[in-house]
Amino acid sequence: MVVPMANPKAQTDALRDEIASAIDSVLESGQFILGPNVSALEEEVPAVCNSRFGVAVNSGTDAIVIALAAAGVGPGDEVITTPFTFVATTEAIMIVGAKPVYVDIDPRDFNLNADLVEQAITERTKAILPVHLYGQCAQVERLEQVAKRYGLKLIADGAQAIGSKHKGKGIGAFGDAVTLSFYPTKNLGACGDGGMVLTNDPELCARAKSLRFHGQDSAYSYQYVGYCSRLDEIQAAILRVKLKYLESWNAARIANATYYLEALRDLPLQLPVANSDNYHTYHQFTIRFPKRDELKAKLAEMDIGSAVFYPSPLHVQKAYAQLGYKEGDFPEAERAAKEVLSLPVFPELTSSQREQVVEAVRKCVQELSS
Numbered sequence: 001m002v003v004p005m006a007n008p009k010a011q012t013d014a015l016r017d018e019i020a021s022a023i024d025s026v027l028e029s030g031q032f033i034l035g036p037n038v039s040a041l042e043e044e045v046p047a048v049c050n051s052r053f054g055v056a057v058n059s060g061t062d063a064i065v066i067a068l069a070a071a072g073v074g075p076g077d078e079v080i081t082t083p084f085t086f087v088a089t090t091e092a093i094m095i096v097g098a099k100p101v102y103v104d105i106d107p108r109d110f111n112l113n114a115d116l117v118e119q120a121i122t123e124r125t126k127a128i129l130p131v132h133l134y135g136q137c138a139q140v141e142r143l144e145q146v147a148k149r150y151g152l153k154l155i156a157d158g159a160q161a162i163g164s165k166h167k168g169k170g171i172g173a174f175g176d177a178v179t180l181s182f183y184p185t186k187n188l189g190a191c192g193d194g195g196m197v198l199t200n201d202p203e204l205c206a207r208a209k210s211l212r213f214h215g216q217d218s219a220y221s222y223q224y225v226g227y228c229s230r231l232d233e234i235q236a237a238i239l240r241v242k243l244k245y246l247e248s249w250n251a252a253r254i255a256n257a258t259y260y261l262e263a264l265r266d267l268p269l270q271l272p273v274a275n276s277d278n279y280h281t282y283h284q285f286t287i288r289f290p291k292r293d294e295l296k297a298k299l300a301e302m303d304i305g306s307a308v309f310y311p312s313p314l315h316v317q318k319a320y321a322q323l324g325y326k327e328g329d330f331p332e333a334e335r336a337a338k339e340v341l342s343l344p345v346f347p348e349l350t351s352s353q354r355e356q357v358v359e360a361v362r363k364c365v366q367e368l369s370s
């Protein structure tokens, strides 16, 4: 591809010496699990997300599992969430033994439609789990109000939204916990797997720390059935190097998005809508176009990468048929799955690549619309 969808190697190449020396210090220290880099990262990441505490874990998926478990969500509980997200959001709810209850999305920003949440609450509802999809905050303040009124937990999946803000506050400022993923293509990516639970609640933090380490409270004493989900020192050291660049990388994503918004605005397609309350960090730049599959194929012929997040909502996936939903239950999520297409927006995209994307999209959309 002349223009790939993502390029995590470009990022590590640019920081090769810094990363190599960080890895070397860990090798030299001989401390590979839960050492000084993990502790430091657990201070530094919450600081950029406006939360008090961070608990580093093995993946973004585990971060959701452990946040839910630490918030007391378990068998018999219902968790209200979105069907239009990466599978991990739903999977985590199932792993703790709870039941996902879906509400449809808002077609403007693809996030959980806050207007529909209240009518989905039952006496079994224990938590609301929105996703900050594509890097844009869900309606966290409104969801916080609903959660308070009904005594529910609010846990957000922020895997795609490190650095994003709502009304000037980082994603860690809202709700009981927020989870992050350090998967290599995320806005802050490790050279491997990693994740973090952010919280302002010292008790939830203590439970999450115990849960990631087999439910241990003191040496060989276990108060919970836990998980083995620690972030290793090498990944933490790499993430600490990369964290210093996060703000500039997010700014570069926003600059790329701003360029596309201007250059594509006269085309017959729907461009991303950033809510005026939000600082959107464009983990993805996602357009909607009815002939999406044709557009994607034409772009590929011109060597322009693009990707569909996500081609199928979760309520029609075979693994989750057990939840009893059927096609037609969430029309906005289903329509989005047929129409969304994400364009390359990663920070290392060059201006000539950006221009090529625009040229190709303009040409293909015009051909497909005539």
Ligand SMILES: *Cc1c(COP(=O)(O)O)cnc(C)c1O
Residues within 6 Å of the ligand: 059, 060, 061, 062, 085, 086, 088, 089, 131, 157, 159, 160, 181, 182, 183, 193, 194, 195
């Ligand atoms: C990436 C992602 C996850 C999972 O993160 P992993 O680190 O791959 O486990 C969860 N939710 C969303 C929305 C994601 O984009």
